[in-house]
Amino acid sequence: MSSVVEVKNLVTSFKTQEGTFNAVDNVSFKVDAGKTLGIVGESGCGKSVTSLSIMGLIPMPPGKIESGEILFKGQNLLKLSQNEMRKIRGNKIGMIFQEPMTSLNPVFTIGNQIEEAIKLHQKELSSKQVREKAIDMLKLVGIPSPEKRIDDYPHQLSGGMRQRVMIAIALSCSPDLLIADEPTTALDVTIQAQILDLIKKLQRELNTAMILITHDLGVVAETCDDVAVMYAGKIVEYGTADQIFNRPLHPYTKGLLNSVPHFETGKRKTRLETIPGIVPSLANLPQGCRFFDRCTQSIEQCKVRQPELEKLEHNVACYNPVKQK
């Protein structure tokens, strides 16, 4: 089976007053139909820039895609004109953003906003059909009495409901690829459970490929087939969810997993394991491995040369990976 999207050696840079930095540096991954790839990492590690690069939404300037390929069903998105890209964006590739409060336009009804996406990409439908389709979409994402709700404004809906509307817009043109950038971060746990459940169910029904971007390892473990861990612009580890969570090879991945408090009764009041220090600024990256000064098991080589993603049990960029028991 060929992949829906394949990113090869993507480099995206931003020009700032202090110089040009690669926010995404030589990143490669692929996602198959019906599968979910999770991209995890801390703030500023380049996960959102990766998704915006695929969508062609990097503001240029100051941003620039320096090199690499983004193959969407075999077609290189980076070679397309703005016009051609517009036909794909929102149509073949849908996106859900983090903030359901700010990503809807407050002066239009939610019906207007869903219809806009349908009208743009499915010009053969009449206005009546478009409205019917919008109501169907609202029904699909579980909004009660959609015939009435379609004329509501965003402020009349709760956060969870707004996120459902965003999902309805993203899925209205049955995309082949759905990019969800922190779709549940702004929501409460019980609402998060509802939304994740909904996304998974719809993905199964529509056989959509999905890229889920999040910093919540729990969400990744529950929803993703494959996982890419990013650190300071690079993918440091890439494998199946089972490999990443049960047999992590990179010290950063292991550190991340250990720093989350687990439900382990009886073991209360012990200190959490931490990763010392903070993420290096992109303006000031070390010469060798970017994780070097926070790493507990670095060796001489790490200081000098940057490790590249290598296939061990699964892909990892580390000279001294975690030993498996």
Place this chain on the structure above:
Amino acid sequence: MSTPFIEVKNLSKHFPIKGGFFSRQIASVKAVSDVSLKIQKGETLGLVGESGCGKSTLGRCIIRLIDVSAGQILLEGKDITQTKGEELRALRRKMQIIFQDPYSSLNPRMTVGKIIEEPLIIHKIGNSANDRRNRVKELIETVGLRKESIDRYPHEFSGGQRQRIGIARSLAVEPELIVCDEPVSALDVSIQAQVINLLMDLQQKLGLTYLFIAHDLKVVEHISNRVAVMYLGKVVELADADELYKNPRHPYTQALLSAIPVPKVGGHKMKRIILQGDVPSPVNPPSGCYFNPRCPIMSDECKTTDPILKNLGSNHEARCLKV
């Protein structure tokens, strides 16, 4: 049992909604209703719940940042509900707060030194400017920052470091109780762990009492001795942390616990209970048990009778007709 450090009795806080002609009060937001709880000296009480359940309001009422509508707050047995003026200010030395957002809770125009010094000036601690500066340096080191940070501005620090500055500021007056209002929710995971460790170390070293407010149940479980779960302004379950997580009795607590995504692939997992609908508005709460419109085990009785907090033995209380 000895007198609890803080005892809250039937506390309620209603915010008026004004509108109409002459801005009369037309309704009220029942942010906290009829909450009773105790915090012993040196322990950590965790307070969890979803947004809008009144957990921050409760925290702010307890340290008298806002006035209560009804009920009593006792500090070491003394009623502080109506304390005013100079007396209230003296009280503030005992109770401090750490805020959620390390970006907006520090004045960007003041240096770190000035920020931490301010409470010392207000409470007239330290004899000279030099004295105070030494104390500030000491505090900066206590929270794990470098002494040189004293003359830098907040924007020069990362989120985790700013949160440390906020902690240093609250420690300046040597308080006994600190209300931690979502202290780690704006931080990245690896930084979260550092701040949680710091809070636990400080508690051990200085014998602090914490009221730890958070929506992240995993963090609360880790740091708390006892945990109170709030829903729509009411405490629905209160128990020792171990007991609550092992043996949740209220259907809301059960759903909340099961909804947490666990960073584990394979192995045994809790069966997920997915609640329908949203949290109702605290302006117009449902009749009977507040949780009944979303409750999976609701019966007719729940629509009419508002349950009380029932004692289930071994320090475990739940507010449900079915337990």
